[in-house]
Amino acid sequence: MTADNDKIHAFWPNCATPVHLIFVAMPELFTVTAASLDDPGLFVPQALTYAIRAQSWDRIDPALPAFERMPG
Structure with a gap:
């Protein structure tokens, strides 16, 4: 059984660097760790989550x- 806030974390196998994150309750929504990209400037943010921590x-x-926080 999964909870609404369960997440699947993906890591680079050689160094355990975070690569992306999938939300079990919203599989169509995922995050990409900008530091994992060769050129983060190629991508445009679509939303800001956890603005409370800005x-x-x-x-x-x-x-x-x-x-x-995370959208519902």
Whole structure:
């Protein structure tokens, strides 16, 4: 049995670097760890999750949909 907040974490096998994350309750939604990409600039963020944890110095595009936590 899985819980609504269960996640599947994927790691690079050689060094255990996080690569992506899949949410069991919303498999169509996944996150990609920007540091795992050769060129993160090729991708455009589509939403901000956990905005409640945002740092004041981090300038996030205000046009992005933002959620305090994970969307339901």
